[in-house]
Amino acid sequence: MTEPRKGALPASADMPVWSIVRGRDGASLTLSGRWIGRETALPRFTAQDLTANASRETARTPAPGGRGDIAPSSPAIQRLACDLSGVSAWDTGLIAFLWDVRQACTEAGIRFDSEPLPSPVQRLLGLLPENARPAQGASRRKGRPAFLERIGGGFIAMLAETGAIAALARQTMQASLRILSRRSGMRRSDLLNDFASAGPSALLIVGVVNFLIGAILAFVGAVQLQKFAAGIYVASLVGIASVREMAAVMTAIIMAGRTGGAYAARISTMQGNEEIDALRVFGIPISSYLVLPAVLSLVITMPLLYLYGCLIGMLGGYVVAISMLDITSLGYFHQTVIAFGPGQFVFGLVKSIVFGAFIGLTSCRIGMKAGRSAADVGIAATRAVVIGIVGVIALDAVFAVIANSVGI
Template identity: 60%
Template sequence: MPHWELQNNTGSVTVVLSGTWLARTADIPRFPDDSFLQRRGDSGTLEFNTQAVQSWDTGLIAFIWEVTRAAKDAGLHTSLEQLPAPMRKLMELLPDTIASPAPVAPRPKLLETIGSGSINGLAEIGTVTELTVEVIKNGCLTLVGRGRMRGVDLLNDTVDAGPSALLIVGVVNLLVGAILAFVGASQLQKFAAGIYVAALVGIATVREMAAVMTAIIMAGRTGGAYAARISTMQGNEEIDALRVFGIPVSTYLILPSVLSLTITMPFLYLYGCVIGMFGGFLVATAMLDLTPAGYFHATISAFGVGQFLFGFVKSIVFGAFIGLTSCRIGLKAGRSASDVGIAATRAVVVGIVGVILIDAIFAVVANAVGI
């Protein structure tokens, strides 16, 4: 059992400690309140004697810390010279006083929360709009040879966003086309309309699935990488260094990223269309009594060039949106290591949700104009 007692010496007070002082036993005694030493009227130096202590852990350190704080309030000088070296090192890590708890912020009211959220949302929309205008302006200056964008940056980002993404884009669109064909075949063959599987896969792939699935892949693959890269530069103060040297961040970092996605997304969309229809062809010819020539003819006659142009325009918008939002999220990220992961995750989530929302807007517009 832990035990302590006070011994008065000439010009000093000694706290004699004995027994086992282990916090897990939950029997560590508490030192009396701060006025205990003041009521005793002791003066001089407070010392410790731990020769009779058998075993100890942080429970003993917590008790000694309480004694030292009480001694300070009583005007006694505390000497830790008699403590073993491990105890002294642990005591040196502790503060002299207990920090005051941080005040609890009042819970915001509903209207206040809605108002602040609306203001922050409008401010963010304005910032993104300003960034978009600046990127378009710098892009136009680059076209006439007056921009400050490095060609090597654009080339590296284009290679990363284009050829390096062919495998994952091809696999996903192949499986999506195969799934569409399988679902369509299992239902249409009941009505002896298996030939329409080709039209189903072709229209769904060209009009929606190739553009949307490719954009979702790029939001998770490239958009998250852009946000992580820029947020890492933010933490390493590289963004601050660029601004100090007068190098515009929008031209040096954001413009190559946005242009690379805007350029490669239409080609990835066309590639996804071909691969998706090929996946539907594999399933349809295996499940249905269709010849390759018949499937090809049914696919070509199902849609026109207008469907391709519709998906082509959507893919361009998707690429620009993913690039801008990812770079913006990276620029507004914090400077710690955890903020890099938060920025990458947020870029992926915003990119995927934004792509689906923009696709819904395109669907409404297409229905209104009769596409």
């Protein structure tokens, strides 16, 4: 027997309505009309509707013998099937309605039979989770977690992220070793574009910053060293500071803010446009196609930018020293050459390579784990810049301890 129809009162045959029809082996949910969400407000289906239909007496029939006795009510619904033969048109609003029906069946302990549904409806409904509602009675902890719990959770999350970056570095290294056999999956055009963005395009800002840093070091040194008639050692101060610390660190900070943020924004935009998902579907490794060109371009350009920054920094110190002190150009050059040896340059080159690899890996990792909205692109770029700058300074502190231990 047919239950009273739910939803809006049907003003015409095109209005979306539903009803439940009882049978001996279960019940059938019958739908009719046009289920187009953009045309009209679609009916809602809740667990209360299903419970009310399951507990209602469906029919009273004469008992065997013809005496007009009233039979007891039929048992509760055990299985619910769907009949869409009366639906003339539908869109995703119908899928949302059927999903609500499936959720209500799950809560009521009724088996939802999706076999009678058309195959397109089954495929779309299969994309939705079976049960997206939290279990009733589940204990929920109120308030903020304890202080030690927050510290422990943050530390565990940091270790997990460190492991993910290490795994990405291993995959990128393995892909780089396959470059010689031309099986790395990296396109040469991508490497050239990243190389041009990280190298020649950054010369101006790297030069300006390192020139000003060298000039500031020379100015501060000249003010103090003049008191002891040791102005000539300004050249040594600027040279050692540029080669050991300032050129590598300042160049890495510039690249973290300029190139690292751009990498994170680019990959997070691809994540939002589902391009990363498309690459995975086609079996293209992300580490070879996206991460390897970015990391390799920074690893190649950072040592070159470091040497360029050293020269420009010394030039800035030279301009200030010549204008403020009674020092000749030849004397400044001679004092700069004898201030440090080739080992200082090697140490700075190693630091710049590590900085470049760190910036590339962390920026790509942040972009890959970003969300899919437009706001997440800005968040990923900001996070890449902050983590890149802080990480470079932390790595420089580690290198300072190592240099002190080995006597460099």
